[in-house]
Amino acid sequence: MEKGAIIKYKKENAPKTGDWKYMKPVVDVSKCIGCGSCIEHCPEAAISLRNRLKEEMEKSSAVGKDRKIAEIDFEYCKGCGVCATICPLKAIIMKK
């Protein structure tokens, strides 16, 4: 087989599927407790957990304060709304 027949994954070539969305998921800092329910069901794996910023700490609930928060990568998020539907605390809201 000629050498060029094998295609390797290149991050810069990956299509930015974030252009697809017409609704945008927004994480509500005061409700999210970083349980991670949304992460594995996201088809694009666009959600990860990160530490809370200082200004977010003030808005966070008592439970959520010490825990991480969901962050969505809008470069790849297609805006399907699965995360908003399955969030047990309704902490992700779809906005236009």
Add this chain to the structure above:
Amino acid sequence: MNKILTDKLAPGHATCAGCGIPAIVRTVLGAMDEPVIVSNATGCLEVTTTIYPNTSWKVPYIHSAFGNAAATAAGIDAAQKALEKRGKLKKKAKIVAFGGDGGTYDIGLQALSGALERGHDFLYVCYDNEGYMNTGGQRSGATPYGADTETEPAGDLAFGKTRQRKDLMEIVKAHGISYLAEANVAYLQDLKKKAKKALGTSGPSFLLVLQPCTNLWKFPTSQYVNVGKLATETNFWPLYEIENGNYVINYVPRERKPIEEFLKTQGRFKHLFAEKNKKIIAAIQRTVDDNWKKLQKKVSDI
């Protein structure tokens, strides 16, 4: 993007918004730490992740034709064995074959049957979206009774598919393989457990995973998890595994919901709610209950 989940399948693929296939792939491949080689049948997964000249796969991946994902996996297994014998390979990689229901129930059945019978060491995962969804929703052997499809449409005189779906689990079980299970994309922890078990068995293993198709089951993009959950809660898609011939039901709904609750979430069953088609719904309910009883009997028989 999530670094751990995108370890083997990167985002930037073109599956429909709200499609569960990538979640299935990530969960199955995430259940192992060993190197893995993926073989793939033609289908939604193949056309969306490998758009030339790009690829979303970070693991070795082969697609050759529609019907031979299992045969390709068997070839990889044979090649690894040969290389190991000659001392050119230190450790074998795991082999996982992915196929849709078209590439498994219908077109790929003989390749799958052959590979299972020869006892190759691989895991076959069928993501079952109950039709040829990639080409516009034609009927397949997995399409349920009464569903509206492109090749068997519902209308004044017809009510959609007139035949029951194939019982693939029993067909695969008849090969005498040591582990096979039915899972659902809405229950990813259960799927992960089953994938771990399947990868741990030597010889062939098989997973049948329900994958609600947002586009041609006709429901909103945000609903794949809810529709999948309803399929299991109505006993339409029971979660069970067969280990060395022993049946185990993994999830028994506290209260069996009526099948209407599952059917009404989807546009492909919309016509069944017309007055003249009420008896079709009753027939579906009867079949679901019969199948559940049969499954319970299989559990208690052993």
